[in-house]
Amino acid sequence: MSKDHPDGYLKHGREPIHKRDPDERKGDFEEIWEQKWDEDHLKSQGERCMSCGTPTCMSGCPIGNIIPDWNDLVYRGDWKRALERLHATNNFPEFTGYNCPAPCENTCTLNYNDDPVTIKSIERAIVDRGWEEGWIEPDPPEQRTDYEVAIVGSGPAGLAAAQQLNRAGHYVTVYERDAHPGGLMRYGIPDAKFSKKKVERRLDQLREEGIEFECGVEVGEDVPPETLAEEYDAACIAVGSQKPIDIPIDGRDLDGIHFAMEYLPRANPGQNDGVAVPEAMDAEDRSVVVLGGGDTGADCVGTAHRQGATQVVQIELLPRPPEERPEGNQWPDQPQTYEKSYSQEEGGVEEYCVQTQEFLDTDGDGAVDELHAHRVEWDQNEDGEWESTVVEEDMRVEADMVLIAAGFDGPEETPFDPLGLEMADDGTFETDDYQTSVDGIFAAGDANSGPSLIVWAIGEGRDAARHIDEYLTGETDLPPSLETDNEMVVSRR
Ligand SMILES: Cc1cc2nc3c(=O)[nH]c(=O)nc-3n(C[C@H](O)[C@H](O)[C@H](O)COP(=O)(O)OP(=O)(O)OC[C@H]3O[C@@H](n4cnc5c(N)ncnc54)[C@H](O)[C@@H]3O)c2cc1C
Structure with missing residues (x-):
């Protein structure tokens, strides 16, 4: 396939499919994404792909998606073939096109000194189109084995x-x-x-x-x-x-403290199998504290806002990542930089370097009312290990609901x-x-x-x-995953 658009990125700036306005979207449980996208817009984004000799985007993708090919096919308007290329390496491109943190965009060559190709938006657009057109159909095997x-x-x-x-x-x-x-x-x-x-x-x-x-x-x-x-x-x-990681400190058994995965499935209308949200999982009119700064914590923040929480504070033990790549963290490595989550865009307070000490029941009714914490600073010792020092002892945060999202x-x-x-x-x-x-x-x-x-x-x-x-x-025709040098089995949860 010849690719004749090495300078597309000079003609068009990066323009992903946008999210809805934060104030509007946090008032409902519908998807945060704009539902409609324009074909010409996506074509111009596909044109931004330089089709590099060494497609570093592919080595950033854990399943080796053949990204330059489908970028090019979208640019040419050949959406059906783009969908075939996408399905060649990924059974469920909409799962990733909507949810993936897109390590491929970080490793896109343009990301060295320009804005990367909107690979995730293009992936989403291809698979959206496939469903709309009825191109995605059952594909049962022609013959069965006895296994x-x-x-x-x-x-x-x-x-x-x-x-x-x-x-x-x-x-x-x-x-x-x-x-x-x-x-x-x-x-x-x-x-x-x-x-x-x-x-x-x-x-x-x-x-x-x-x-x-x-x-x-x-x-x-x-x-x-x-x-x-x-x-x-x-x-x-x-x-x-x-298996959730707990925070086994004093007051952990008070009412109102839940693991994220106790809360999320019951608090989201599409997930709770039509059962009314139990009162214990309803953040309406409550001050909510979310412990943990990953994807799971972000989803708790977003859900609590939608339920009508009065305040949501997300607490992270580690420091806030820097805005710019730190020394030694160069392209094409995954950037260790700060990125606002969709739910933080919608509001709430982000607290970093906070170590929770105790959950407090100040009115003696058996339910959590406050969280007692230390503010810490992190420094590296002589052996390069990170150590925390307490810089503020008596930090209190109002909390009548606590959601633990400390990882798995x-x-x-x-x-x-x-x-x-x-x-x-x-x-x-x-x-x-x-x-x-x-x-x-x-x-x-x-x-x-x-x-x-x-x-x-x-x-x-x-x-x-x-x-x-x-x-x-004894043999197989199923496709191998492409060899990648990707090392990002990183936990974002
Ligand atoms: C809140 C949250 C948000 C996330 N957001 C993102 C995101 O935005 N982007 C992203 O890329 N990743 C995200 N992740 C991570 C991602 O969801 C997981 O990495 C992925 O789902 C793992 O897939 P899996 O098939 O291995 O396991 P799972 O999706 O965990 O599925 C395991 C299944 O096994 C079932 N099961 C367990 N034990 C048994 C048993 N004994 N018998 C029968 N069934 C059993 C469970 O009920 C479950 O259905 C998120 C995770 C969480 C918790």
Whole structure:
């Protein structure tokens, strides 16, 4: 494919698909994104791609998306082929086109000394167009093998593995303990970031391709784990990494203190399965404190605003990242710089270098009223280790609801013990080429790599499927993930 627009970036500035006005959007639970986009606008953004000899954007993408090709196809108006190129490496481009932090944009060559190509907006536009035009259809296998595969967990990793294995002709059953499939795409990420209707239409595609879903079924509780080994030819454990990190300080057992993943699924209308929001999970007229500065904390801030909180304070123990790249953090490395989250754009207070000491019940009614904290400063000691020093002792923050978003610590207590699977030190499953210590049992996604990103989970699901297909049949036509030098299994949660 010849690419004749090396100077497009000189003609057009970077112009992503915008978010809605913060004041307007925080008044509802609809998506924060502008829903409509203009074809010519996206074409000009595609033209900004220089189609570099060494496409560093691709090495920034954990699934090796063939970004220059689809940028060029969009520039030429060949949206259908752009969609095919997109689907060649990514089963669910809308999951990433709407939610990915877009490490590819950070590594885009233009980002060296100009504004990067709006890769994420272009990806979103291609897949939006695909759904609108009816180009995304079920693609069941022409022939079936006799092999049966169980997938445990229906987040992006489980779904990607299921679709790939099903397309290879195997019979696939997905076990999901929640009422509906989708994992954190459905029960973690709020409607404001990604409408659940978009998860549903993908699930319809998967069902029509022949994948069976057994929902409300917890392996280890409703189905013995031995079933995986005894009744299936192979299994893939994709149970995520949802064990929350607690803050076990005085007052932790007061009412009004919840983990983020207790709160988010019940507080968002599209996620709570039609059940009214329980009072305990309603931030209306409350002063809310969110402990943790990652994506999960940001989603708590955004949800609390939408519920009508009087004030939302987001507290982070570490310092605020700098505006400019620090020394030694050069392109194409991922920038360690400050970025305002969508929910911080909508308001609230950001506090950095604050170490929570105690939750206080000042009126003795058994519920949290205040948070007592220290303000700290961070310095490196002689060995280069970071140490904190208290600079203000008696910091108080009003709090009648506290949401703990301090990260995740591997898969929840594993119900797979009877299988004798070895676990790694970080609590994830010990694997070699996705195969656990037990023959035929594989693991993928956050359960394998630790808490990460949707794009990484999709890549792991695809890769695991390839290894499972090879395990079953001795060969595989499923596509490999492109080799990348990407090292960003970073936790943003
Ligand atoms: C609030 C929040 C916001 C996030 N925002 C973003 C974002 O904006 N962008 C981004 O890229 N990433 C984001 N992430 C991270 C991303 O959602 C995860 O990395 C991704 O979903 C991991 O996919 P997974 O398939 O490995 O696991 P999960 O999505 O966690 O799915 C695991 C599934 O396994 C099921 N399960 C567990 N145990 C069993 C069992 N024994 N039997 C049956 N089923 C079981 C669970 O119910 C769940 O459905 C966010 C995470 C959170 C918590």
